Amino acid sequence: MQHEPSTAPYEEITHEAAPHTELATLPTSRPAGCPFDPPAELATLRAQTPLRRMRFPDGHLGWLATSHAAVRAVLADRRFSSRYELLHLPVPGAPEGGLPPAPIGDLTGIDAPEHTRYRRLLMGKFTVRRMRALTSRVEEITAECLDAMERRGPSVDLVAAFAHPVPALMICELLGVPEADREDFQRTAAGMSDPEATLEQMMESLTSLTERVHALVPAKRAHPTDDLLSDLTTTDLTDEELAGIGSFLLAAGLDTTANMLGLGTFALLRNPPQAAALRAEPELADQAVEELLRYLTITHTGFRAALEDVELEGQLIRAGETVTLSVQAANRDPERFPDPDALDLRRSTTGHMAFGHGIHQCLGQQLARVEMRVAFPALFTRFPTLRLACPPEEVPLRTDQSIYGVHRLPVTWDR
Template sequence: MRHEPSSHTSGSAHEAAPLAGLPTQRPTGCPFSPPSELAEMREQGGLVRMRYPDGHIGWLATSYAVVRSLAADSRFSSRYELMHYPFPGGDITEMPPAQVGDLTGIDQPEHTRYRRLLAGKFTVRRMRELTARVEQITAEHLDAMERRGPSVDLVEAYAHPIPALMICELLGVPEADREVFQRHAATLSGVDATREEQFAAYTALQEVVQTLVLAKRARPTDDLLSDLTTSDLTDVELAGVGSFLLAAGLDTTANMIGLGTFALLSNPAQAAALRGEPDLADLAVEELLRYLSIAHTGVRAALEDVEIDGQLIKAGESVTISVQAANRDPARFADPDTLDLRRKATGHLAFGHGVHQCLGQQLARVEMRVALPALFTRFPTLRLAVPPEEVPLRVGMDVYGVHRLPVTWDGE
């Protein structure tokens, strides 16, 4: 059960009425901009009181300094069951504990145990060794787009399959099962799928991973899941970790490629720069990560009384962390609302910070560094096939992005 804080008053934030709820509405016609209220809250202070949908009075963190500090502070828990859910309009009153293998919803020492087993599998060197394979998969999908074109849904044809195939290869999913995996994964994140269809897809994916674990136990191959069979993880834990990595390695990167393409098509000068300057890829990826901040919001629960930014956060209080507001903080990034691929966006928080910083960030970087420049180089006349306002956005979801991105280009 949650530890409910006692009533108290401390600091100016307690004297003012709390924010009515988490701002989620993006400005009309600005699909890449965070809700404008977040900037207003950031100007009032990096940490403000906020009322949660269940009535809990907690906090909202919006400044770069405060978000970074909170993310690295072990006095705040990542356990789901200790948090209050901040998003409006849902029917969630209490969060269930993390499923086995879900690294984002657990604390030390359990988190440390999993992390130590996995960290060496996602090093910069090891991920860069995969570049040639990413390039091959990318080229194959560009060829397929050209054959199908000159009009496709970029999410279906390109943004989704590249990370899906790469995470399958990393985990050792047999080629015969990859099409099934991609189909179920697409159903899980699809805008048209019913809750029943999504549940069925999730169950099917779990079964695929459980079967895969047993196969790797019996006959290991050269892949991450086989490597983990030599650890002390049980079959249940292996299946949980495998499912977690499949989901984490697909949804975020697919949406960065999809939404990143949308952002570049909306900023033709930046797209031209990426196309004309091959050495710009590294900077471009970091800037897109900062600018879009698709994993936009997180939550932490205070395990004890903590003072941050002059405010006293009491044990049991939830703090909502706005990554998108932090990555647009003018105190850290000059002219933050402008997409500038030549910016050195080092230090952005798109992958989080501290012990929960994204484990697969180097793989995501490799995939984006290859996929985005290759797309704009192969199709220099690439453009939206529908008005920008008709692009279906993933509003109200933990990971922001586009459900579909209809594009076209000039044929021969």
């Protein structure tokens, strides 16, 4: 794909800007015609200085980290907190008075010792061995979705037909949602990210799903089955904690994997040689998944608040200051990944931070990997003539969301 320069207005930074110029805003506009690339200004900032002062919409003066080394250092340093109530957000529309504390069971917004307690209980449930044991079930679900696509085709919205159902059904499997309830559960989950739904309707879907998880907990205590929630009923977690963790895993595992499958398919369709390589060499699946994770970095931005004064990259970050972490810029850092703007399924991606880093690294990353390792090769093998059913510039992108991706991906193929 040709990389075109961004035409978005950006007053604070140019290639000649002073390295310590204060940013007036977080760069968010992606280059025209390149939906898979981060905002071009991030690369300029990274080349000038990896840690830059930035003004937040609420007036807070914090920082923006853009290099692989700087982002990794903050994520690994326990002097930085991920507690929501300590953070300032670099985007307009944050709640007045700041964010509320994380709800019970939300591991991303808490620190030790509470985070340590939850994570220790969950780590044994998300081992590589256990997730790989789910591979056969992922293969069955993937095949069922592809069969349904073939019956419905030859033109479908890949998000609705494939990218969303695969992780949704696997989350049902993981949490132990009864078979009779899974279709309704999946339909409600789809409502959380429906681009045509109002905010009120999306919140209603989220509330409905949370209530369903809450209802599962006493049922699992009374009649445990072979699933994650049943396993956790043997711990000292309360019903409220179990329901909170279940809801957190649902939200964290569904939206991310669904958007990786949707946006990843879009990226491969726009890079035919890479798609052909995956189709011809299914053994490339492991490397392909890691490269797509790095290249796309759909969880593009993170945040940490300094609990004490910390010196980093020659700068003094004061206690209480928020550091915005551009994970997408870090994963495109040429100091870490040669020719980082190229999608290369054969490259070594060791050290990418698409799943984060440090104590908050994604717990469900092994399940996500299993789903993608199965789904991508299966999709491109079943439909070797798969292609976009609309001009690429008409694919609706999730440009205003914390998880990047596509709202819809119209595709077609030859019968």
